Amino acid sequence: MVGQLVVLKWRLLVNGVRRDLQRAVGLPLLTLVLAVSSWLLAAGYRRAALPLTAAEQADLSLWVMTVAFIVWATLPVLLFPLDETLDPSRFALLPIGRARLMIGLTAAGLVTPPILLPLGLLGVGLGLFLRPGSAVLAVVATLLLLAMLIVGGQAFTTLVSLVVRSRRGRDATILLVAGLGTGLFLLQRAISSRVGELGLGGAVSAHSLSGWRWLIPPAAAQHALVAAGEGRYLTALADLGAAAIGLLALVVAWYRLVRRAVTTPESATGGSSVRLRPFAAKAGWGSILTLARKELRSYLRDPRQRLVWTGAVVFLGVVAASVVVGRSGIQFLQSRPILTLGGPALVLFVGLPIALNQFGWERRSASFLFALPLPPRRLLMGKNLATALALAAEAAVLTLVLAAATGGWRYLPWAPGLAVAAIGCQLAVGNLVSIVTPLRLPELGTDLFSQATEQGCLAIVSQLFSFFTIGILMLPVGVAFALVELGAWPGWAAAAGAVGWGAAVYGAGLAIAARLLQRRLPEVLAAVQTV
Numbered sequence: 001m002v003g004q005l006v007v008l009k010w011r012l013l014v015n016g017v018r019r020d021l022q023r024a025v026g027l028p029l030l031t032l033v034l035a036v037s038s039w040l041l042a043a044g045y046r047r048a049a050l051p052l053t054a055a056e057q058a059d060l061s062l063w064v065m066t067v068a069f070i071v072w073a074t075l076p077v078l079l080f081p082l083d084e085t086l087d088p089s090r091f092a093l094l095p096i097g098r099a100r101l102m103i104g105l106t107a108a109g110l111v112t113p114p115i116l117l118p119l120g121l122l123g124v125g126l127g128l129f130l131r132p133g134s135a136v137l138a139v140v141a142t143l144l145l146l147a148m149l150i151v152g153g154q155a156f157t158t159l160v161s162l163v164v165r166s167r168r169g170r171d172a173t174i175l176l177v178a179g180l181g182t183g184l185f186l187l188q189r190a191i192s193s194r195v196g197e198l199g200l201g202g203a204v205s206a207h208s209l210s211g212w213r214w215l216i217p218p219a220a221a222q223h224a225l226v227a228a229g230e231g232r233y234l235t236a237l238a239d240l241g242a243a244a245i246g247l248l249a250l251v252v253a254w255y256r257l258v259r260r261a262v263t264t265p266e267s268a269t270g271g272s273s274v275r276l277r278p279f280a281a282k283a284g285w286g287s288i289l290t291l292a293r294k295e296l297r298s299y300l301r302d303p304r305q306r307l308v309w310t311g312a313v314v315f316l317g318v319v320a321a322s323v324v325v326g327r328s329g330i331q332f333l334q335s336r337p338i339l340t341l342g343g344p345a346l347v348l349f350v351g352l353p354i355a356l357n358q359f360g361w362e363r364r365s366a367s368f369l370f371a372l373p374l375p376p377r378r379l380l381m382g383k384n385l386a387t388a389l390a391l392a393a394e395a396a397v398l399t400l401v402l403a404a405a406t407g408g409w410r411y412l413p414w415a416p417g418l419a420v421a422a423i424g425c426q427l428a429v430g431n432l433v434s435i436v437t438p439l440r441l442p443e444l445g446t447d448l449f450s451q452a453t454e455q456g457c458l459a460i461v462s463q464l465f466s467f468f469t470i471g472i473l474m475l476p477v478g479v480a481f482a483l484v485e486l487g488a489w490p491g492w493a494a495a496a497g498a499v500g501w502g503a504a505v506y507g508a509g510l511a512i513a514a515r516l517l518q519r520r521l522p523e524v525l526a527a528v529q530t531v
Helices: 002-019 021-049 054-078 098-108 113-129 135-163 167-206 210-215 217-229 233-263 287-301 303-326 330-334 337-350 360-371 376-406 409-436 453-473 475-485 491-528
Strands: none
Touching (some): 002 098, 021 054, 054 113, 054 167, 098 233, 135 217, 210 233, 337 453, 376 409, 409 491
């Protein structure tokens, strides 16, 4: 059964490439990008380790593998992975033993392009510490590390997916995402600060993890590799034992989470005894507003979409905070009040996953959506209205925060015009991309964050191309506001022109997208509908 699960994962990859042109292009490109990234990551690790002493190299390797474990396990909560893992809920009724199921799912986790990233780091570790006579212990330690990465990542993802099955848990995910983003940012800042003060070798020696390795399974496994290379075989065996116990604890925890996930139904809100007239049935609600209301409710109820809206904001906040802290903090902000206008610009990042894949989020309900007696133009306008409202709300909050931080309150009257232009350009491009390259999203199972492997690169290419196109469309608006800053014309004229430009670009994109959707509706439905 273990081999069958591995073959099943392999067949999912191969069959997707054979039957879909997008997947046939996306998977090789994704593999190439990940291979280059793995090589660059491994080269950077080796380049940083070589000038250090042997003791400093050992301490550095413990930190590298510990941080790699944390990032590999938690990053899917902030940025969705590029892999669609085997959903354990599909095997709930099969006569598979606990041990075989866990071993099979772990082995199947190796059949994925992103595994190239940790393999590069593990290869560098072997190259640094492998010595004659320690090959067996070194290989065992490396395999334990690899198994910990796979099991730890899937266990954490299953845990979060189980939490968001309840309405209260979905609310808690907002705090979880914010906590993860803040924690990773603080860890990065702390490491950068100590390295800047003591140097890399001094920092890892002053904060060595070797004394704590018994409590940190990845550090124990990596220390076993180091000890084996130094000829301390008894210490290496003890470390391997501690690492094996840690891995076993992860496997047991993962299995219990999977068992709970496949046997616990998703909680639903109890019905009300008072029957009210549907809000959308009241006077004044047309098809566009009704569809927009449905989309807004999906943003609040769909865990993946809620994580898109909250996770993107947290991620942008972490990135912005990293830049600001690195450049003397609040003084940098106060010296550039024009950064207040960065609020509307940031919505270009926040709304991309939604705007560029408007029909993929429908999943199975896509057939019902396209069966509605609505022309494509009104269908797109309903979805666009919901996205525009959400983006406008986030742009307003970000703009007010930046205005308070920079003191650029005089730029607030310009912000609405810039926001209209940015949202209009994003929706115009997003409508076309959603129709030309629709992306399928899997149904919610025990893995909330899974994504189609074969479409991972396609999603990256689509977002990069779209963002580049939106940037070109926003150039006239940027030039107009730059001329206002130089005193060439009043700000109200630039704001009014930005509104007109955004409306014109959106109108042209909507007209083209509506005609294109009329022709490609069957293809879009086939691409996004799950089975």
